[in-house]
Amino acid sequence: MPNVMASEVIQGVVIVEPDAQGDERGRFVESYRRSWFDHGREMVQANRSDRQANTVVGLHYHLHQADYWYVPRGRARVVLHDLREGSPTDGATLALEIGDGSDKGVFIPPGVAHGFAALTDLTITYLVDSYYNPADELGVAWDDPEIGADWGVDEPILSERDRSNPRRANLPPGRQPYAGLRT
Numbered sequence: 001m002p003n004v005m006a007s008e009v010i011q012g013v014v015i016v017e018p019d020a021q022g023d024e025r026g027r028f029v030e031s032y033r034r035s036w037f038d039h040g041r042e043m044v045q046a047n048r049s050d051r052q053a054n055t056v057v058g059l060h061y062h063l064h065q066a067d068y069w070y071v072p073r074g075r076a077r078v079v080l081h082d083l084r085e086g087s088p089t090d091g092a093t094l095a096l097e098i099g100d101g102s103d104k105g106v107f108i109p110p111g112v113a114h115g116f117a118a119l120t121d122l123t124i125t126y127l128v129d130s131y132y133n134p135a136d137e138l139g140v141a142w143d144d145p146e147i148g149a150d151w152g153v154d155e156p157i158l159s160e161r162d163r164s165n166p167r168r169a170n171l172p173p174g175r176q177p178y179a180g181l182r183t
Contacts, residue, residue: 058115074122
């Protein structure tokens, strides 16, 4: 049985330590199961991203989409920040490492900003419960001191988009996430 834990830092975030089976031939991991998440919906799209070491992606958030992240190759530092107005954990930041040596998956509810730093070259897979919608692709500054993220890399490689995201205090009106968990 996998170890499924609700985050004590950000409400609605779930961390999974899946079971792994292995022998001299290799390894098998059941990395995702819908029944592990009380507040999740069916995942409808799977994505894969390959990144080089020292890349920082994020922080991004969605008003309507949940994500489930798993790193089958390499190691990532995941940073989550609760942007949900009215959430009991609004303003909380959580950092954890997943991937090689720390076999975990992370369920991220809508309104929780999420990003990762590639501590090594890596492959990250993520499942989402809504099809891609550019109107629901929002961002907040990766280096916002109010968020206080420790990315674990000295010279981050960033996209222009991630360099230009607004600070939390400057998020556009009407773009703040809703409160509460979706069922």
